[in-house]
Amino acid sequence: MLTGNPVFDAFVRDMHGVMDVAGGDEALLLDRGRALVAALVADDGWLPEDYAQPHPEHFKQYVLHRDGERGFTVMSVVWNKGQSAMAHDHKTWGIIGQLRGAEREREYEDPVPGEPLKLRAETVMHPGDTCVVSPDTGDIHDVANAFDGVSVSIHVYGADLPSLADRRHRYEVATGEAIPVITTYY
Ligand code: FE2
Numbered sequence: 001m002l003t004g005n006p007v008f009d010a011f012v013r014d015m016h017g018v019m020d021v022a023g024g025d026e027a028l029l030l031d032r033g034r035a036l037v038a039a040l041v042a043d044d045g046w047l048p049e050d051y052a053q054p055h056p057e058h059f060k061q062y063v064l065h066r067d068g069e070r071g072f073t074v075m076s077v078v079w080n081k082g083q084s085a086m087a088h089d090h091k092t093w094g095i096i097g098q099l100r101g102a103e104r105e106r107e108y109e110d111p112v113p114g115e116p117l118k119l120r121a122e123t124v125m126h127p128g129d130t131c132v133v134s135p136d137t138g139d140i141h142d143v144a145n146a147f148d149g150v151s152v153s154i155h156v157y158g159a160d161l162p163s164l165a166d167r168r169h170r171y172e173v174a175t176g177e178a179i180p181v182i183t184t185y186y
Helices: 006-022 026-041 161-167
Strands: 060-067 072-079 084-088 094-100 103-108 119-125 130-133 140-145 151-157 169-171 178-180
Touching: 006 026, 006 060, 006 072, 026 094, 026 130, 026 151, 072 140, 119 130
Parallel strands: none
Antiparallel strands: 060 072, 072 151, 084 140, 084 169, 094 130, 094 151, 103 119, 103 140, 169 178
């Protein structure tokens, strides 16, 4: 958890304000929330280095904020050169902002059992860029570090991901096979 950081504390406060205003209107929440995340990642001076250290074997998540009551989680996700995450769903809304480096994100259509995943869009995120995921508008993507060094992105989710573990999946793109996922915080 990251506390006592004026830039980040203001972001968390503003996100709560957006959730208050949006109520159950997810489109409004993602629109306003995305602007806040874009502003947060436009400035690369606030994230302490302790939360930006890569792991040699896999991408690493650091919890920056966790609000169990409201179901709202913010993480930094750190990718060493060459690391990636296979296709997965989230089962909650999410907003992702690129803080450092670059990440290739491929979005997929909702899965059809027994068929390969269908690519919907592919983008490379650079510092200041944002993207969203949502069960309503597109919840499956895979991510790979596209930078010749460490990449860092900030992830905001509408739920505590471990509480959703028994509903989430990873996917084999070539076959569409869904594999249950257990979310862990390192
Ligand atoms: Fe994801």
